Amino acid sequence: MQAKQINGILNGTRNVLEGHLSLNVEPGNPTLEVNPVLSGQVSVIVGMTGKIKVDLILGMSQETTKMIIGRMFGGMEISEIDDMGWSAFSEFGNWVGAGCCTELSNLGFDVNITPPIINEGQSRFRSANQFISIPFQLDSHEIMIHISTQD
Amino acid sequence: MQAKQINGILNGTRNVLEGHLSLNVEPGNPTLEVNPVLSGQVSVIVGMTGKIKVDLILGMSQETTKMIIGRMFGGMEISEIDDMGWSAFSEFGNWVGAGCCTELSNLGFDVNITPPIINEGQSRFRSANQFISIPFQLDSHEIMIHISTQD
Numbered sequence: 001m002q003a004k005q006i007n008g009i010l011n012g013t014r015n016v017l018e019g020h021l022s023l024n025v026e027p028g029n030p031t032l033e034v035n036p037v038l039s040g041q042v043s044v045i046v047g048m049t050g051k052i053k054v055d056l057i058l059g060m061s062q063e064t065t066k067m068i069i070g071r072m073f074g075g076m077e078i079s080e081i082d083d084m085g086w087s088a089f090s091e092f093g094n095w096v097g098a099g100c101c102t103e104l105s106n107l108g109f110d111v112n113i114t115p116p117i118i119n120e121g122q123s124r125f126r127s128a129n130q131f132i133s134i135p136f137q138l139d140s141h142e143i144m145i146h147i148s149t150q151d
Numbered sequence: 152m153q154a155k156q157i158n159g160i161l162n163g164t165r166n167v168l169e170g171h172l173s174l175n176v177e178p179g180n181p182t183l184e185v186n187p188v189l190s191g192q193v194s195v196i197v198g199m200t201g202k203i204k205v206d207l208i209l210g211m212s213q214e215t216t217k218m219i220i221g222r223m224f225g226g227m228e229i230s231e232i233d234d235m236g237w238s239a240f241s242e243f244g245n246w247v248g249a250g251c252c253t254e255l256s257n258l259g260f261d262v263n264i265t266p267p268i269i270n271e272g273q274s275r276f277r278s279a280n281q282f283i284s285i286p287f288q289l290d291s292h293e294i295m296i297h298i299s300t301q302d
Contacts, residue, residue: 010289034270036269037187039270039272039274040161045196045268047198047200047265047266047268048265049198049199049201049263049264049265050200050263053263053265053266054265054267055266057268071198076207079219082212084180087279090277090278090279091279096278110199112201112204112208112263113200114198114199114200114204114205114265115198115204115206115278115279115280115299115301116279117196117198117206117208117273117276117277117278118187118276118277118278119190119270119274119276120187120274120275120276120277121190121272121273121274121275122272122274123190123270123271123272123273123274124267124270124272125268125269125271126237126241126269126271127241127266127267127268127269128238128241128242128245128266128267129266148266
């Protein structure tokens with residue numbers, strides 16, 4: 001697991017949060033060799049295959065999920081997440097995956113992404129490869145970024 | 152979502168359960184357009200990219216997970232799943248992914264698989280594409296197969 005691949009994925013994710021959703025991202029300290037990782041109340045899983053294989057998981061609270069969906073709907077206040085909201089959140093996963101594709105491709109690692117899977121409910125994720133976990137602080141919200149790569 | 156792709160994935164999964172683990176597989180009736188799907192106590196998620204994109208989720212109880220790990224260890228009785236057990240279960244996910252790759256490739260759909268993610272704990276999975284869910288009865292055990300594809 002190379003630092004530049006990790007940075008590519010973090011930059012791809014950050015570009016979406018900052019560029020598409022106008023959020024302020026403050027990355028925190030990474031934690032290495034985490035396994036299992038906690039899902040958070042809501043998480044979105046994007047897999048990547050190609051020159052490298054990656055599992056990317058973004059874990060967050062229900063409130064943060066609503067905030068993201070609200071921003072995708074142009075600044076709406078979301079009280080309940082309905083089917084349209086979940087569909088938008090899945091599209092958010094696609095945006096992040098596409099953002100990571102671009103960054104990784106620029107680094108010489110062409111990848112394709114799987115359709116995002118949303119996990120709702122507190123659970124634990126494990127992978128054969130250890131995770132590196134980085135918190136992204138977004139003003140009063142937080143997203144945990146979990147990355148597991150395989151060369 | 153074509154029937155032959157679904158059948159390829161079901162056959163790939165079944166080949167592993169029957170061929171590698173000597174289990175008796177009795178497929179049940181499929182349920183269409185499920186979203187979200189329940190994770191079960193333990194599930195393993197394998198993503199596929201290529202000519203088609205697939206999310207494959209195998210959901211089951213802790214007891215069924217232990218039975219599968221025990222068979223991978225040559226017929227051991229597993230009372231607690233430790234790190235080695237989880238690692239074996241992840242490898243089971245790889246076997247299933249590889250089995251599906253072979254079947255899909257025979258049908259003209261070349262795909263690559265992501266490293267399997269294991270989900271531990273009861274949660275719900277959603278996808279932008281609806282799932283088709285098929286129970287596989289294995290004598291006294293059951294695995295729920297959830298497939299979501301995107302052309």
